[in-house]
Amino acid sequence: MAHIKAANGRMPNSKEVAALANVSQATVSRVFSGQTNIREKTRKRVLEAAETLGYRPNAMARGLTLNRSNLIAIVTIDVVNPHYNAMVNKVADRIQYMGREPLFFVSSKEKNLDEILSQVLQYRVDAIIVLSAAISSQMAAECEKIQIPVVVFNKYTVNKNIMTVCSDNVQAGWLAANYLYEKGHRSFAFIGSDTFLGTSKDRLRGFTDCLNENGIEDCIVRMVPYTYEDGRKAMEAILKDAGKPEAVFCAGDMLAFGAMDFCKNVYDLKIPADIAIMGFDNIDAASWDPYFLTTFEQQIDKMLDTTFDYLDKKLNGEPASEGVQLFECKIIERSSV
Known part of the structure; x- marks a missing residue:
């Protein structure tokens, strides 16, 4: 099906989809939020109109409406390290496995972690995972206040408002x-x-x-x-x-x-x-x-299991205790000693 360009070449919006499908804008919203109380004939008409216009729903805007974004922020440090890069990829994979999307933020020497986290909070993320960096008590308390769970992964830090998962x-x-x-x-x-x-x-x-x-x-x-x-x-x-x-x-x-x-x-x-x-x-x-x-x-997979078990409970309103979880490291013997 050929796409019809919106005026001035901009992205089409839900109002234009509603007009083409001859339904209300609220109906378009219900279709794309997955609600089931819509007649199949109406749903099909909305989807066909969206396809014709090349419309894609704005996930960020929908998240603001529903008070959740399905985004989990990964805050990383700016470093080239094969182990660290592999760890970041594993964290992102786990986020997608739980049906959410990772949103990356990179902390550098020019910006301290609290500055980065202040930016993160503007995106209404559902949770934050901080990799190999410490978070201040003030920022941890701010995240607790607005009920955003935080995990500090692979960095030892003690804070009553966050979960720390780290090697010993x-x-x-x-x-x-x-x-x-x-x-x-x-x-x-x-x-x-x-x-x-x-x-x-x-x-x-x-x-x-x-x-x-x-x-x-x-x-x-x-x-x-x-x-x-x-x-x-x-x-x-x-x-x-x-x-x-x-x-x-x-x-x-x-x-x-x-x-x-x-x-x-x-x-x-x-x-x-x-x-x-x-x-x-x-x-x-x-x-x-x-x-x-x-x-x-390091027991990275077990550390990830603990991290995402905690986040899954917090995001589903179940009891989950903050604290520090330490994991023993294993010596791999080869021939350099």
Whole structure:
């Protein structure tokens, strides 16, 4: 069926559909909102008129009318990270699986998270998922006041008004140090990310706690942006300024790859014979031959189950408790340690 262009080439509206179908504008609205108390003959006439005009209902406007938008905001940070990107995609897939649509907002250094969330609230979203970033108590209280559920995913934060779903990064750091210590290593370095500073600090705290428990007070620490190149630079600084540690724990696999390549290509060090390197996230490349990296795997799917079970209950008016849910990370053993 050929489409009839609206005047001036603009998008047709429901009033024009109603006129062509010879029904009221309210009837058009009822057809597109899925109501069943409409005669089939009338419904067919409205749909044919809409097809003729090329009309598409305005989901945002309909959401305002119904006091729900079927949109769930995903607030992300501006970073290039294979693990993080895969996690964002999984969150979006889960939102669509529950019959809603994701609406993306990116937080950058130029705009703090509260500024972004103020913009988010203007879209009347049904819920908000904040990835790997903290939310202020003031903004959490504002969301609670207007009854928009918030989940902070993959970032440890304590706030009575929101749900936090996160890996136990302190425990993971402790497990990393214990694993390396039991392998016989006695001098250590830590390469963390100032892109994910809070998470890196949690992993470092667990790491140094375990070292201290075993009588080791010194640990070389470098915090750098989360990139392969910065992993190389951090490893270079460690080897030049502090000498060669026996083992290095990196707070992300990309940092570990950079550190490994620098050790092998510049200092001709053998891994793990000369230096052991351990990563975090278990991205696909960690299992590739150039690296075969010993690393940590997070329980992302279980974390998502908890997140969306909570949101499903909140959005359907069922009781759901806020709080902090921590998930243990698993060591994936390969040949870099």
